[in-house]
Amino acid sequence: MNKKDWKILLVDDEHEFITTLAERLELRGITPRVAFDGESALAAVAQEEPQVIVLDVLMPGIKGLEVLERVKRSNPRVQVLLLTGHGSTRDGIEGMRLGAFDYMMKPLNIDTLIEKMESAIDYAGKAANLG
Template sequence: MQDWNVILVDDEEEFVSTLAERLRLRGIPVRVTTDGEEALRMMETDPPQVVVLDVLMPGLGGLEVLKRIQADYPEVKVILLTGQGSTWDGIQGMRMGVFDYLMKPLNIDDLIGKIREAVGGG
């Protein structure tokens, strides 16, 4: 897992920092941002294998970030995170070609499984 390169993008600071800590404790290195624009800037210098991306964010929303990732980094896999009220956005994301989507609250093992699948580790 050490060679994995993952970016977490979610505007809920406490959620994303806790999630990052839980992933790091399981040996998954992650970079974190609470802003879609910042995520795109992070990708310019070191594109990840996987972006875990919240759909509903202020400013540049998740689906717009997804469009830009797909245009500029088509090899990057995106896993969308949706809340209870944004299931439609997850379905829309699937139609747009995301790798997968998960509902919040997350099961950490489900997320790790999706990341593993996305990086080709079965």
């Protein structure tokens, strides 16, 4: 699958972070959508189902894990990559239990992020084929 066709949603309340990340991904041929909080993320998912959501765990309002849970309920095919800033891997592990594909700690390495996106999309494709 061409990177240009990847449907990615980036969710974080840190505007500067998420827009810069989006810009960098664009330079690599990926065109993500962005959301700055849980509510708009859910709205964006409802509007058009992404393949992968890169989701920050800590956000005001609806928390990342809650967003994850709700997305997994409504759109089980969507793969979620969690961003945890917390030193504890607990949020990450909890996220995995709730169905997240993987978790990453901030600050990110963009190449690793893209690799993980790719494997998430691969995994989703395989799961769909099997299902």
